[in-house]
Amino acid sequence: MSYGGAAPLHQSSQSDIDEIENLINDSVRFGPATILPARPPSSPRASIPVSSSPFVPSALHPLPSSNKKPLPHFAVPSFSAGPSPQGIATDGLGPPTNTLTEPIWDTVKRDLTRIATNLRLVVFPNPNREDPGKALRDWDLWGPFFFIVFLGLVLSWSASVKKSEVFAVAFAVLAAGAIILTLNVLLLGGHIIFFQSLSLLGYCLFPLDIGALICLLGSNVIIKMMVVLVTFSWSSWAAYPFMSTAVSSRRKALALYPVFLMYISIGCLIIAVD
Amino acid sequence: MEEGYSSLPTSHLLGSVPAAVAEDKTGGAASESSSANLQSFPPANGGYQAPGSAYGGDEQATSSWKGVCSISSYTPYFNIDTDIVVDRLITSVYPLNDFTRKIDGNPDMYGPVWISTTLVFMLAALGNCATYLMRKRNEPDAVWNFDVTFVDWAACVIYGYALAVPVAFYFLLQYVGCNASLIHLWCMWGYSLFIFLPSSLLLVAPVEIFRWVIIILAGAASSWFVAQNLKAYTEGSDLMVLIVSALLLQFALALFIKIFFFM
Numbered sequence: 001m002s003y004g005g006a007a008p009l010h011q012s013s014q015s016d017i018d019e020i021e022n023l024i025n026d027s028v029r030f031g032p033a034t035i036l037p038a039r040p041p042s043s044p045r046a047s048i049p050v051s052s053s054p055f056v057p058s059a060l061h062p063l064p065s066s067n068k069k070p071l072p073h074f075a076v077p078s079f080s081a082g083p084s085p086q087g088i089a090t091d092g093l094g095p096p097t098n099t100l101t102e103p104i105w106d107t108v109k110r111d112l113t114r115i116a117t118n119l120r121l122v123v124f125p126n127p128n129r130e131d132p133g134k135a136l137r138d139w140d141l142w143g144p145f146f147f148i149v150f151l152g153l154v155l156s157w158s159a160s161v162k163k164s165e166v167f168a169v170a171f172a173v174l175a176a177g178a179i180i181l182t183l184n185v186l187l188l189g190g191h192i193i194f195f196q197s198l199s200l201l202g203y204c205l206f207p208l209d210i211g212a213l214i215c216l217l218g219s220n221v222i223i224k225m226m227v228v229l230v231t232f233s234w235s236s237w238a239a240y241p242f243m244s245t246a247v248s249s250r251r252k253a254l255a256l257y258p259v260f261l262m263y264i265s266i267g268c269l270i271i272a273v274d
Numbered sequence: 275m276e277e278g279y280s281s282l283p284t285s286h287l288l289g290s291v292p293a294a295v296a297e298d299k300t301g302g303a304a305s306e307s308s309s310a311n312l313q314s315f316p317p318a319n320g321g322y323q324a325p326g327s328a329y330g331g332d333e334q335a336t337s338s339w340k341g342v343c344s345i346s347s348y349t350p351y352f353n354i355d356t357d358i359v360v361d362r363l364i365t366s367v368y369p370l371n372d373f374t375r376k377i378d379g380n381p382d383m384y385g386p387v388w389i390s391t392t393l394v395f396m397l398a399a400l401g402n403c404a405t406y407l408m409r410k411r412n413e414p415d416a417v418w419n420f421d422v423t424f425v426d427w428a429a430c431v432i433y434g435y436a437l438a439v440p441v442a443f444y445f446l447l448q449y450v451g452c453n454a455s456l457i458h459l460w461c462m463w464g465y466s467l468f469i470f471l472p473s474s475l476l477l478v479a480p481v482e483i484f485r486w487v488i489i490i491l492a493g494a495a496s497s498w499f500v501a502q503n504l505k506a507y508t509e510g511s512d513l514m515v516l517i518v519s520a521l522l523l524q525f526a527l528a529l530f531i532k533i534f535f536f537m
Contacts, residue, residue, distance in 0.1 A: 165422050186345050187352040188384070250355040258388060265395040272402060272420040 144202015386464020
């Protein structure tokens with residue numbers, strides 16, 4: 001459905017507006033299960049940067065979507081290299097930007113920025129730590145995933161025998177542990193959001209990641225113990241405010257004890273793996 | 275919803291209606307014995323409780339069951355405060371016979387779950403330490419080797435025991451006609467494992483005689499706890515065979531812990 005050539009805008013910009021409006025209209029009309037037919041992309045095509053004002057005719061970026069045939073539905077999370085787990089990226093400037101056509105680097109950069117921001121909020125001292133609503137409002141699961149896998153890999157590298165078993169144990173304990181800890185808080189009558197809590201427990205692993213890396217490089221048991229002690233305290237300090245405010249004060253110790261148990265056992269695993 | 279009442283300073287009244295407790299307090303000894311037969315508050319059946327049913331908790335629990343995947347079906351079993359958990363832990367090692375009475379109105383699953391999990395990690399970690407120390411004693415140039423399969427074995431044995439044995443006894447008790455509640459059995463067996471936590475700390479010492487003494491004492495205490503509570507639970511019926519078998523099973527677990535992890 002093209003508007004013809006009498007528009008005053010740049011030709012590529014008009015086609016972009018067309019495409020966005022078509023996608024919106026089609027999504028409203030057909031519902032969420034439709035695959036829309038491919039429209040031949042016009043060239044040269046302006047890319048739509050996420051944050052700056054659109055329709056800057058920069059012909060530098062090759063079409064990332066030129067090889068993709070059917071355009072998936074607009075509301076589906078973008079399928080580029082670093083998919084955002086949160087669905088449509090709306091930045092408040094009028095029609096939602098299409099995360100399918102942005103360059104891959106933009107997507108990856110956005111996710112990395114979010115990981116860094118969340119890390120700074122959770123693990124490092126900042127005035128918003130006491131309020132879980134503000135602290136991890138923009139939670140994501142990529143950060144925790146990277147940290148868990150990284151910790152498993154480092155432990156696996158440190159081990160001299162049964163490397164894959166060590167990785168399996170570490171990964172299972174951390175992943176299942178995060179889920180079980182969240183369920184524990186919910187069962188005790190606490191008020192948290194399930195995935196936000198998973199996200200937070202994953203981010204609090206970051207100090208233990210650093211500790212494991214240092215222990216991989218050194219080999220003295222005493223130094224390992226000191227490093228693990230410091231990083232374990234740091235992790236617990238990071239997780240404490242969120243967990244303790246989630247349940248009533250008479251059950252605070254019941255909610256916190258499993259968190260300490262998990263971090264202590266991972267700390268012992270870091271020391272013990274030779 | 276239970277959360278709405280969490281601000282009331284009534285942790286000792288968990289599971290009971292406040293008005294009912296006022297009469298019970300004059301004659302009651304331990305505060306938890308006054309927790310009557312009401313399992314959850316507000317009561318789901320509009321307060322109706324079959325008179326004289328000691329296991330009325332079961333009816334309450336099943337009436338608030340919203341399916342396997344809903345968290346709120348399991349919340350009544352975690353309706354517990356820190357001080358109550360600590361009290362139950364202490365009761366499990368102190369050889370007085372009032373544990374059954376304490377969990378009667380409000381059996382919790384928090385204790386069994388986290389005691390078993392702690393025991394799994396402690397056995398894996400301390401078992402490795404103990405094995406290394408023993409080898410170092412016999413040959414001075416032994417090298418530390420972390421055997422990660424201890425975690426697998428500990429998890430299978432402890433979780434399997436804590437899950438399967440109460441289920442088996444539940445069915446056996448039902449078969450002989452005694453009305454049993456699975457949750458109470460799980461709770462009791464879970465708390466019976468608590469004594470192995472401090473004893474596994476002591477078992478690290480690389481002196482063989484000392485280790486055997488510790489494990490025999492711990493096994494005996496734990497088995498005695500199980501037998502006493504099972505007897506109190508099946509009051510009236512004479513099920514000596516079942517009780518003795520429970521006692522022997524618990525002792526066998528203690529021996530297995532010593533032989534596998536701390537040899």
